[in-house]
Amino acid sequence: MYILLVVAFIDMFSQLPVIAPFATSLGASPIIVGSVIAVYSFSNMLGNVLSGIWVDKFGSKRILASSLILAGGLVFLYTYVANPTQLLAVRFFHGFAAGFIVPAAFAAIGRNDDSESNGKKMSHSGAAIGMAAIIGPAMGAIISSRFGIEWLFYNISAALILIGIISLALIKSKPRGIKKANIKEDAGFSFIKNPDIQFAYIAIFLLLLMQGLLTYAMPLKVEELNLAEEMTGIFLSVFGIVAIIFFVLPSNRIFDRVNNRKLMFSGLFTIALSIFALGLSTSSSALLISMIFYGIGFALLFPSTSATIMKGTNSQNRGKAFGIYYACFSLGVILGSFIAGILGTSPTLIFTVGAALVFISSILMFLKRKHILNKS
Known part of the structure; x- marks a missing residue:
């Protein structure tokens, strides 16, 4: 698989x-x-x-x-x-x-x-x-x-x-027999009402929104700092390498030992800080460090959001849940590039607006979650 x-x-x-x-x-x-x-x-x-x-x-x-x-x-x-x-x-x-x-x-x-x-x-x-x-x-x-x-x-x-x-x-x-046992109760879209799944959808949307902004603005940032063009590809590869290392080392145990909600919040805040730091970066080393932290944020967000989907669904509605999950994935990429295009050619402005979007959205989700817990 x-x-x-x-x-x-x-x-x-x-x-x-x-x-x-x-x-x-x-x-x-x-x-x-x-x-x-x-x-x-x-x-x-x-x-x-x-x-x-x-x-x-x-x-x-x-x-x-x-x-x-x-x-x-x-x-x-x-x-x-x-x-x-x-x-x-x-x-x-x-x-x-x-x-x-x-x-x-x-x-x-x-x-x-x-x-x-x-x-x-x-x-x-x-x-x-x-x-x-x-x-x-x-x-x-x-x-x-x-x-x-x-x-x-x-x-x-x-x-x-x-x-x-x-x-x-x-x-x-x-496996046979599962459908008959669960379809009456679990085959619909009731999982959407789960606050944790809602959070996972918003979090993965924001992550891919930042990915769209990053793809658009990183070449502009490299040009602004008068770095070689090939540095764009290197910086964009750094976060992937960091994430892979985080995924395959024993550090991946964190995803089964720490609450997914906490991991999603931590990932979003790390992404927001790294994107903001990219806008303020004035050297290649600063860009490199920012992308390392972006990779850590990505590594915290992707498994925790998808594991939340798995935990909150069953064999009869998991396909629907992941279908919506990856629709949020695609929508984030589309809107990220679109928003970056509207903001123009200033990488600092693009990264600052992106960081603000993630930070404000995270705070709002945290307050909503706290309100739900207090209500229950």
Whole structure:
């Protein structure tokens, strides 16, 4: 399952450095290039929600296998794209098909309701995604520059289809009997009323909102400090490396020993402070330290939010819950880049506004949670 997650996210991350130049080479205007990038996240969000509903109805195995194979076929179609309109269409359907993969994968990982290891399982999942975030962009840039962009699409397509076929053989079907026992009480969307799950949705949305801001503003900050352009990639990789180290070392035990709510608050405050520090940074060493703390905040947030989803759901509604979770994931990325674009080209302003958004939202959630506890 973790290898499956790596392949699924490499599919997305590997195209980040090449899809804009590819669209431009087809004659796309700047507006169309932006649309080509955004339409994937939009349709991916739709796929996330629908995937959650179907996973609870049909089980993870069939949804995973079919979506992986379909996504692989759609990636292959990129090699036949001849104009921006065709590229937009392929990107939309590719994002939609890929949107089914991750909620189904997390529902399968969380099938066994072992609450004592939920945090550890989610930290390993986070490590898989972090590895894809580091490998994917470098892989996309290297293959497309040395062999041509079509070979990137060939390789990703083959990997998705192969993993899809393998998943049919290796992933176990949903155990029989569970559905009948739980569907009357637990198959709906009642989990949304859970304050901790609401907090998890808002927290992951804010994390990915900051990721969108970071992706947009980091090149501007590097340029402002007159650093080499390649430093952008190095700084963006640092947080992923820090998070992976945190996930795979014994430090991952914290996710099963400390209350997830406390971890989410700690992660959000760490993210807010690191983003604010990025805006104030005046040297490469300051940027590096800020990104290390951003990685720690990311490492605290991702497993604690996803473990909260697992803990607050059951086998009959976990797919829906993770579908909404990853829809918040996609929405955060979309709005992050959009807000950064509105704020302009001042990285200090972008980072300051981002830090303020996370800090104020965290305080409001803390006060709401305190009010609920006092009321009960």
